[in-house]
Amino acid sequence: MMHQYFLYDKNVFFTEGMKTVLCDFIDQQSAISCSDSFSQLVNVLEDVNNDKHINWILCDLDSLPSDRFTVLSTLKKHYQERHKKLVILLNKSSLPFFFALYSLLPNANWLLKSESIKSITTFFKELLNSKQENNCFSDTLTRYIRKELRNNNADRIISSDELWLIEEIFKGKSLSQIAHEVSVDVRRLSLIKRHLMRKLKIENNIALFNAFKVLIAPSP
Known part of the structure; x- marks a missing residue:
């Protein structure tokens, strides 16, 4: 073939x-x-x-x-x-x-x-x-x-849900806007974001952006 x-x-x-x-x-x-x-x-x-x-x-x-x-x-x-x-x-x-x-x-x-x-x-x-x-x-x-x-690094592995949320945030959307669009409780999204920041030892949104910009290209 x-x-x-x-x-x-x-x-x-x-x-x-x-x-x-x-x-x-x-x-x-x-x-x-x-x-x-x-x-x-x-x-x-x-x-x-x-x-x-x-x-x-x-x-x-x-x-x-x-x-x-x-x-x-x-x-x-x-x-x-x-x-x-x-x-x-x-x-x-x-x-x-x-x-x-x-x-x-x-x-x-x-x-x-x-x-x-x-x-x-x-x-x-x-x-x-x-x-x-x-x-x-x-x-x-x-x-x-x-x-x-x-090395049992499962606790540092980024999930697809976390990656999806970061991409939505990179589009300039607030957690409330994202929650409304996908019909999800905003508190759940906030929990996902906080868990991710603790996992990566990140304290602010600027550091979060820098951590993911190599993967998620900014929107034009």
């Missing part, structure tokens, strides 16, 4: 490097396309697959638009379709948020962009040979997950 690769990333240097790595081991019938256009990414996701090829969609987290939860929900809706495989590309700055991201996209595959060429090649070879239901994680990311679990 033919494989088609689509790489969404705004970093042209990484894109060219990834194309070189992929071309070294994929067969000649496979096609590779790249774009920094989110609309083109959506078109690829929404394309009705005809079972004649497998679509590999490589998506850089940092290149996504600012409304991350809506975007990630779009990814989740489409990548689970037959013959569509999603690989999320992460920078090291996103590691503290990995478990929250994984809870949103539990069937995706995860590659840390700072991996060596050897590790990236190994990752894709394992991915191509893995069973459909298996997830693949790059070497450094695997070590990070094991370390966090081994």
Whole structure:
């Protein structure tokens, strides 16, 4: 079966490097396309697959638009379709948020962009040979997950609910406004926010913004 690769990333240097790595081991019938256009990414996701090829969609987290939860929900809706495989590309700055991201996209595959060429090649070879239901994680990311679990750092893991609330706050909304929009008691949202700030040892909103700005892009 033919494989088609689509790489969404705004970093042209990484894109060219990834194309070189992929071309070294994929067969000649496979096609590779790249774009920094989110609309083109959506078109690829929404394309009705005809079972004649497998679509590999490589998506850089940092290149996504600012409304991350809506975007990630779009990814989740489409990548689970037959013959569509999603690989999320992460920078090291996103590691503290990995478990929250994984809870949103539990069937995706995860590659840390700072991996060596050897590790990236190994990752894709394992991915191509893995069973459909298996997830693949790059070497450094695997070590990070094991370390966090081994050190019992579950109390520092950021949940998807906490990440969602922070994104809504980043849009300039008050807790009361958010509570009204989603029909949730504002006291529950306040509790989530206070718990998160204690978890991260953060005392004010400025520090909270600085902690999350590497992941949640500010709205234009």
